[in-house]
Amino acid sequence: MFRFLESLFNWSAPLLEEKIPMKKFLIVGLGNIGTEYAKTRHNIGFKILDALSQKEGFSFETEKLGEVGVLKIKGRSILCLKPSTYMNRSGKALRYWMEKEKIPLENVLVVTDDINLPFGTLRLKTKGSDGGHNGLRDIQRILQTTAYNRFRFGIGSDFGKGRQVDYVLGEWNPEEEKGLPERLEKSTALIRSFILSGIKTTMNTFNGT
Template identity: 70%
Template sequence: MKKFLIAGLGNIGDKYTETRHNIGFKILDYLAEKESLTFETQKLGDIATYKLKGRQFILLKPNTFMNLSGKAVQYWLTKEKIPLENLLVITDDLNLPFGTLRLKTKGSDGGHNGLKDIQDKLQTTKYNRFRFGISDAFTKGRQVDYVLGEWTPEETEKLPERLTKSIEVINSFGLAGVNITMNTFNGK
């Protein structure tokens, strides 16, 4: 059975639950709810697994805090013997308008410390990342407050549809592959 590691990035703790920076956790929590999955705390993260059409998806929410996500990602790739091309890292992106979805097969960390740590631990920039746009609607010098801030009422209203679309991206990644998924969902 083909295995995939879907790593949603975020910070642990109630005070971060509804923050923009935790969209990776939020997407995986939404998927778990829809599939009636339960996360279990294991080494370096919370894990849930589901199967779809002969594929196994291992959902990982690292409990190492965002800036040390690479350790958890590397551990679970190795433990489950998952090839790098079957890794999908879900993260927030300030450079995309709210709710915009973008899948990439490689790239820089874009100043994102979680991606920076993954890149450092995996020793490559060639891994799949799924970026969820959170926009850049903050004033100069307020970036940290913005990403660690909670969703606006307007964003909260639009989130369920965007989360549903995000689940479609994850399933397509495992079933159809990264290229078809990029062509189908990028910018949507």
């Protein structure tokens, strides 16, 4: 009888495992499509996801409303999205993939630039205003909430009055270029921590670093 029950348990266990749904995440890097924007500060969201794809060994494919890559880590499926809708319509792409893949809002992370933080500063938040950022403003409008996870990468504010647009759409200076590889490495570690350890632990570990 014991052997029968043991064989029954071993036979049914894989079936039970198959019924457990894989936890899904959506990581959205904000930026503008086109070679003229590729090296700009405003495109740090794209750049961080590109660094993540190189580190984790996945690639992006052209899909509806963006470039999409899929990463699997320890029973979790992570959809990485670089919207093709341009910055001002970022919310449209986010909502489409969130609804298509049935990903809950708490598992969404938006990666963006922030002029209110010194260059390379990392800050993870669970809510907040758009801070004058057009991409975040559109996401807030589409989601009808300010309570969503966002990862802000500081790009500094070394610009004169009326020169903000030129600054954020400008390319990194030589000093920033030199510091980017280490900051990108830290950024990919932050995203991995968000997926595996959760938002609170990641905030405590990375905010301000």
